[in-house]
Amino acid sequence: MASMDDQKRVSSADDGTDKLDTDLELTPLEGTQEEATEMDHKKNEAYTHNRINKYGYIKYVSLVVLTIQNAALGLSMRYARTRDVPHMFSSPAAVLMAEVVKLIICVGLVIQESGNVQKGCRSMYAVVILNFKDTLRVCVPSFLYIIQNNLLYVSASNLDAATYQVTYQMKLLTTAFFAVLVLKRKLKKWQWLALGLLASGVALVQLSSSSGGSKDTEGQSRVLGFSAALAACFISGFAGIYFEKVLKESDISVWMRNVQLSLLSLPFGTITYVIKEGSMNDLLKGFDGFVWYLVVLQAAGGLIVAVVVKYADNILKGFATSVAIVISCVVSMYLFDFHLTVQFACGTALVMGSIFLYGYVPKKPDPRNNLV
Numbered sequence: 001m002a003s004m005d006d007q008k009r010v011s012s013a014d015d016g017t018d019k020l021d022t023d024l025e026l027t028p029l030e031g032t033q034e035e036a037t038e039m040d041h042k043k044n045e046a047y048t049h050n051r052i053n054k055y056g057y058i059k060y061v062s063l064v065v066l067t068i069q070n071a072a073l074g075l076s077m078r079y080a081r082t083r084d085v086p087h088m089f090s091s092p093a094a095v096l097m098a099e100v101v102k103l104i105i106c107v108g109l110v111i112q113e114s115g116n117v118q119k120g121c122r123s124m125y126a127v128v129i130l131n132f133k134d135t136l137r138v139c140v141p142s143f144l145y146i147i148q149n150n151l152l153y154v155s156a157s158n159l160d161a162a163t164y165q166v167t168y169q170m171k172l173l174t175t176a177f178f179a180v181l182v183l184k185r186k187l188k189k190w191q192w193l194a195l196g197l198l199a200s201g202v203a204l205v206q207l208s209s210s211s212g213g214s215k216d217t218e219g220q221s222r223v224l225g226f227s228a229a230l231a232a233c234f235i236s237g238f239a240g241i242y243f244e245k246v247l248k249e250s251d252i253s254v255w256m257r258n259v260q261l262s263l264l265s266l267p268f269g270t271i272t273y274v275i276k277e278g279s280m281n282d283l284l285k286g287f288d289g290f291v292w293y294l295v296v297l298q299a300a301g302g303l304i305v306a307v308v309v310k311y312a313d314n315i316l317k318g319f320a321t322s323v324a325i326v327i328s329c330v331v332s333m334y335l336f337d338f339h340l341t342v343q344f345a346c347g348t349a350l351v352m353g354s355i356f357l358y359g360y361v362p363k364k365p366d367p368r369n370n371l372v
Helices: 004-011 017-080 093-115 117-130 132-158 163-180 189-215 222-248 252-276 288-312 314-335 342-358
Strands: none
Touching: 017 132, 017 288, 017 314, 093 117, 093 132, 093 252, 093 288, 117 132, 117 252, 132 163, 132 222, 132 252, 132 288, 163 189, 163 222, 163 314, 163 342, 189 342, 222 252, 252 288, 288 314, 314 342
């Protein structure tokens, strides 16, 4: 006896179709595809939402950390070099130790980037040792950064923290100068205006300092401090552009490049220390908890900037720098008996405004607005 299914198949034979097959197979299949598409859409939305939240979180956390690091470094360097201690630490020793700490951090980041210790070590051996000719390309910036960091200690020893913080923003001007000279980069009109405002602001700050905006400590020379800061700015500008050129000409990661940079900085830092102190004896003399904190803070600076550049933009980075300047000024008034003058306030405002203006990127016009 024929089943009900068979009877239905026969009854639909005249149409040349199989209604039962369609009902039983195609309809459920269509429903499954719709459900799968909807589920995929929801998954993609959730992934995108989580990714945006994650990157947004990293962006703002890194900016907060950069702001605190910028403000804390200038204030801490000033305090470390002017406090009353039995044995003052050697600034070349602090610079050398900062490179050691940075090397350790970057090695850890390369290993994390590679997936495990074995792969990370193999990668570093291949890039740093076997391809040593390429490693030598970062000799120039590694030497210059050692000199720059030593000059910053000289500047921090002779300028109050607020003046030091504002003056060191001249590195924006020198970086732009070398970007035009070395990388043939073209600056926009508002960027040239920003550089002019920056120079004017720093000049006002220096005039304010020389007319009694801050008090000297014994043995302090504002001329020496300003000269050291200015030299550090020129070195920072050239070294930064040179290192950027090296980074862009290869596919080696920024962490691996920093391993090369720190590794080559060690002999330069050692030579600098020996020239100043005469021998390697008492390398860590005067190093206490605060000095080690300062060393780690200085080592972390460049790495924090790398994260900010990756996840944020120039305007937000400029905002972080500006807030750091304000923090330095406020804290200096309480810790270092710094007196805020009208000249200093105007100069600082010009510097902060120039930072924002230089990093400004106008929005491109929407082509849809031109449609009639």
